[in-house]
Amino acid sequence: MQYGTKTPRRWAWALVVALAGWACVAQAAVLPGPLVNPPWLNDHAKEVQIVDIRDSLGSLTNDPKFSTVKGQKVLDEVGGHIPDALSVNFWGLRQKHVVDGKTVDFMLPTAKEFQESMQAVQLEPNKPIVIVPTGDDATSLQEAAFFAWELQVFGVPAEQIAILNGGMHAWISAGYAVDTDAIAPMTSSKWQAKAPDVALLATTEQVQAAQRTHGLLLDARPLAQFAGLERTPVVPKAGRLAGASPLPAELLYRNADDGSWRFLSAQVYRKVLAGAGMHRVSPGIVYCNTGQYAAGAWFVVHRIMGVKGLREYPGGMNEWEQRGLPVEAF
Structure with missing residues (x-):
């Protein structure tokens, strides 16, 4: 039995749709769970979007600070970021809104406001996200969790979101590469927010x-x-x-x-x-x-x-x- 060299158009379209779906499933399956550790992220860095989040962006270009305790080098304060990371300012995740005639700060952004913010940091659609806090204190973990929650509120599937447990502090302590160049996106992305869940x-x-x-x-x-x-x-x-x-x-x-x-x-x-x-x-x-x-x-x-x-x-x-x-x- 001979088969023609051309696939019928409807079969070709079905194949494209199926492959696109498989690609999304494959990407979503990249993350092992809601938390990842430094060795895992180092091995899978090219498969995910690494998104640094902190409330003091100046430290992105600082060197890490160390001290010596009983002859051992100990990290005191995070500096720098993971190479090729995107950067989110935690303070930009809330907005001022009018409530009962009063202007109230630290409120949940609208879908449009959140979308514009994520486009500005060049977040890509349909690619797994690993959020990286500083890890210097518990507050930084809460900031990462808040970002994870907002991403899910505005339509990113839970299986596409994870946090680096221990953050940059754990990453640096494990001896992985640190970049101190400024993160300065020159263009914006086409990332789209959905209506709040x-x-x-x-x-x-x-x-x-x-x-x-x-x-x-x-x-x-x-x-x-x-x-x-x-x-x-x-x-x-x-x-x-x-x-x-x-x-x-x-x-x-x-x-x-x-x-x-x-x-x-x-x-x-x-x-x-x-x-x-x-x-x-x-x-x-x-x-x-x-x-x-x-x-x-x-x-x-x-x-x-x-x-x-x-x-x-x-x-x-x-x-x-x-x-x-x-x-x-x-």
Whole structure:
């Protein structure tokens, strides 16, 4: 039986569609999970988009700072970035919006605002993303988690997003290459944001409904803020939302032997949270002051532990108090 050298047009089109689908599946399958380590990223750097995120971009061009302890070279402060990394300014992930006639800072951007920001950093569509925090402190992990949450909110599939556990601190401590040249994109990309995924978001009205029905409300801030003993300058009053339970930031991160801050494993989180009396972490709503602590908790529960149904109230205490709503303290 002879076969012609030309494939029928409809078969050719079906083949193109199938190959495109297989390519997307193959790319999505690159990431081993929500967290990667430095050796894995070094081996797969060409297969992913490495996106550095930090709140002080000046350190991108600084040399790392070391000291000597008992004859050993110890990294004190991250400097530089992974070669060929893109750069996201953490402070650019929130915007000012008008709430009840007031201009409120640190709010979730619109899809258009987020899209413009990601295009400016040359984020590519349909290519796995590894987010790299500094790893110098727990706050940097929360910043990476917040970015991961926003990416998922605006349409990036979860399986295409991972965080480098330990961040640049772990990368440098492991002896991998560091670049101190400025990251200065000369063009923009065609990355597109989708409408926000409402399954990941909670509104003020939904928080109030959870209060009325005794739904699960989790406060992801440090315990002193939950108790009303401390507050951040962003919010006018110390306190918490009525009916909230603590999911304290102190339980979610550890300082590793190399000095980097890291997320824990799903197995360890289950033991830690159970030991703290947190037997239920979903479905419900998690909040903090402006979204950062809450995103860290969301990443732990939703991505690392694999427990779905936890939504974030992105405006947090900031939006709540700007609306003149009540808070309580011990």
